[in-house]
Amino acid sequence: MHLSRFSIGTGDRFGLEGEAQIAAFKALRERGGDADIVWNKSNREHVIIGSSPADQERAAAESIRNTAWNGKWFVDADHITMKTVDWFIPHCNFFTIDVAETIGTPASPDARNTYLARAAFLLNKGSAPVEVTKSDLETVADKFLTAVQEAGITYRHIAERRAPGSFVVELSMDETDTPQTPGQVAAILVAVAAEKLPIATFAPRFPGKFLKGVDYVGDVAEFMRSFEAETKIVQWAPKALGLPEDLKLSIHTGSDKYKLYKGIHEIITRLGAGVHLKTAGTTWLEEIVGLAEAGGDGLAIAKRVYTSAYVRIDELTAPYANVVEIDRSRLPKPEEVATWDSVTFVSALRHEPGSSTMRSDMRQLMHVGFRIAAEMGDEYLSALRVYRESVARNVRNNLFERHLVPLILG
Ligand SMILES: [Zn+2]
Structure with missing residues (x-):
């Protein structure tokens, strides 16, 4: 099971808009495009609304049946952690593992040293498509290594309870105070590969503000520099690190970011890359x-x-x-x-x-x-x-x- 080049997170808070959303994807096909549909809903949204992952799956499956949609579709357990994942497991085939709570927790000295030794090759010019500095490696060792290990625990918890190959995984680090540099993203992926975490998408924290329901706030050119560099990194990582083929970036709170779509389209077209965009709200x-x-x-x-x-x-x-x-x-x-x-x-x-x-x-x-x-x-x-x-x-x-x-x- 893997994601296509384009996939769109289409949240449906109350479970009644699946058919209208599919109509949008049908219209896209008529114009020669295509994308996977990923119905995402977070634990918080379920709790607020009083719905469950079973409802989410049922609403999606019903819409698919009623519209005879034959494209790929997924049900996403959005922003799950070890504390919240269990009720999603039988009903979802896409898991967005959120590690915001553990970002910043220092790793043990042993884990830190093992990681730094493993990641040292990144410091050689030419081993990654972006410059990676010693301070990038130190930052990842100090702030993100434990978080990646926590994601590994969550992944294995899911994998033990689902058939092999029956789901895809996203790792999200978008909810941090400061954006990661492209060098840090490359260094994080080294930790992800060491954890044998077979991610299909990675959601970094990009520069600028991604506010709910409104356009991007920030320097568009700066965003594009990061997006392009990090797209090159996720294209490099499968061969260089042994991560899954077709690894791509994911953009959270991605609806309404009209200032960005043209530039993102240009970059992924030029690089032959894909992207996952979450547009739920x-x-x-x-x-x-x-x-x-x-x-x-x-x-x-x-x-x-x-x-x-x-x-x-x-x-x-x-x-x-x-x-x-x-x-x-x-x-x-x-x-x-x-x-x-x-x-x-x-x-x-x-x-x-x-x-x-x-x-x-x-x-x-x-x-x-x-x-x-x-x-x-x-x-x-x-x-x-x-x-x-x-x-x-x-x-x-x-x-x-x-x-x-x-x-x-x-
Ligand atoms: Zn998010």
């Missing part, structure tokens, strides 16, 4: 856009979600402190939103490239506000059914036109 926002656009009770529900989110902002943003940046003074007041018609609400929430009406603070707040919809329970789910045409159209178009086309077709 954007689909939930399109549900709200679709409800608001439909008007009537749909618009009323969208407004209620916003009003509650406005009041409960501290609670909603707490788990996402690193990935949202909301200026509260720029949030529209609920009293004002109450007077909005469909067009006004949609133009504030919908994110099109270069949009001048989109309210970034409101959008980020709504992004983390799915807990409110989850609490509405059947009322929210039945609205998604009643306003299906509008919701599905927005989910499909957003995924296809704003994400798949620029990233994959260019």
Whole structure:
């Protein structure tokens, strides 16, 4: 089992958008592109929504059946750790192993020395496609080695409980305070290979900010330099280190990063590389856009979600402190939103490239506000059914036109 050159993380918080998402991938095929579909959902999202990995698998399988989709698809246990992995194991065939908790834990002196001796070859110019410094190796030994070993423990825990070759693994280190340098990424992969961790994708922390639901914040040229260097590293690593063929980079919080897609497309096309892009949360926002656009009770529900989110902002943003940046003074007041018609609400929430009406603070707040919809329970789910045409159209178009086309077709 392995991932194709392009794979897209398509989260589906409430499990009702699979068919609309598949419609986007069908549209991509009609234009000559293709990508694997990876339904990802984290433990945190399951807990907030009250769903389980079994529900996640069922929703995905049903959508596949109903649409007769014959492409590759996966169910991703997103950001799992040893503490949370177990209930995902029977239902997922993609495991994103998160080691954020152990990053920074020092390795034993023995493990450190063994690693440094093993990785020393990287210091020879020409042995890696980027320059690796002694300080890169020291940083990896001090900060990332234990984390990679922890990922190895989690991987073996999964492997003992699943048929051989029945799943793919991603290692994610995107939730750190500082970006890794390309040299550090090469040095981390040495540790990954030593751990015999057969990763299909690696998610580094890139320079710049990847905030939920809004465009990339940072120096695009700097991102592209890192992305290109690290793409060369994951292309080098299979032969040089014995990691799986087709190893590729993964970009988390990858939705809405319109400033980056063109450059990423150019780099992977030129290098003949692949990429995995996670776009989960954007689909939930399109549900709200679709409800608001439909008007009537749909618009009323969208407004209620916003009003509650406005009041409960501290609670909603707490788990996402690193990935949202909301200026509260720029949030529209609920009293004002109450007077909005469909067009006004949609133009504030919908994110099109270069949009001048989109309210970034409101959008980020709504992004983390799915807990409110989850609490509405059947009322929210039945609205998604009643306003299906509008919701599905927005989910499909957003995924296809704003994400798949620029990233994959260019
Ligand atoms: Zn992530």
